[in-house]
Amino acid sequence: MKSPAFEYMRAESVLDAMAAYAGMDGDAVYLAGGHSVMPAMALRLQAPSLMIDLANIEALTGVSLQDGWLRIGAMTRHVQAMTNPLIATHAPLFAAAAPFVAHPAIRNRGTLGGSLAHADPASEFPAAAVAMRAELEIASQTGTRRVPADAFFRDIYETAIEPGEILQAIYVPNPVAGQMIGFDEIARRRGDYAMVGVAVQVVSVENTMTDVSIALFSVGNKPTRAVGAQAALIGRALDGASISAAQAALGDDLDPSDDPQFPASMRVHLARVLLGRVLANLKAVA
């Protein structure tokens, strides 16, 4: 189906875009990569009167190191997460997640900021952001604020972004010595949404895990931090016993609902299998 009619404007700045949005009383939508909003409009799930294209806004682009953080402009495309050397080194979970996101042509257009702002509970980048303890910079008409990823994702398709606000950049803390990451998912077909997926970041110093950050996706309404599994690993060596303890603890971390495809217990089982696999294959980062 074709989209209903709308007006289009290409904003030149974040303030310009927000002013246009405010002028429409909520009847506008921001256009980033367009790979979620365009299908939604074709299906008539959304029918805004104005589409505000963010493609020309320089403040939303670029990847750079800033005071211990990697700043990734929200309009950075998925393909850049796969090819940008700064992202590979300083935000390695985005680089590890990117090959799992849809298909090559979609990765050429889809944006990191668009994926995070859309907050599909089955998508990869939100869980990677949580596991890396990223902070999301949101612009409003009165200024900007940074929200930790744990607080950013609120519910299915719901984030800390208020109507009219714009996700401007993603900040990822620089890796520390001994940091390792792992990412994997189980999907029925390459590029499909995962049945379950996991993003892991661990710091191991002298064979002892001093920091553990684990986020799962497709197991609830938003990326889910595995608090119990993290606690089961911290202060221990990464070995078969600690991995088994983390897998056991995962049952209390997750509360997926039954769905028409399979029961909740199967999802928890798959999550345990996947977590064990990822922990056993952690990769060191620079």
Place this chain on the structure above:
Amino acid sequence: MKTDINFTVNGEAVREAIEPRTSLADVLRDNLSLTGTHLGCEMGACGACLVLLDGAPVHACLVLAVQVAGQKIETIEGLNNSGLVADLQEQFHDRNALQCGFCTSGMLMSAHALLSQNSMPSRPEIRDALSGNYCRCTGYEAIVDAISATAERRSKIVEGVQ
């Protein structure tokens, strides 16, 4: 309200008056009669509408024509006329890597992009590159064969030159 948009299609400058809701695929097909770009699902799932936008394959059904102002588009007609995919087309033909042919333009776009980046892809890499292209005649095996054979032939030509 229609807006005048300038962009380049297959090397030619184009100026079209376009409504914002019109997709790039519709402009290529309806305004420019470039009907080699096919429309299947119109929501980014099937890959029949792939075109090159500034060199990278994208879904022409998910891009608004007004978004591509000032940019370069290459359609299957452009790739065909340039001869850049002649050997791929020949292998598709020889190996029956198409039945109805509806998906073929998109398959060639994906194959061309893959071989431009990776001159000797493995079969799993070829399958990964085609994961966003549906062939409902279930012809994938022959398509993978055709792409793999093209890569091998190109590598032999390069070796011969050296």
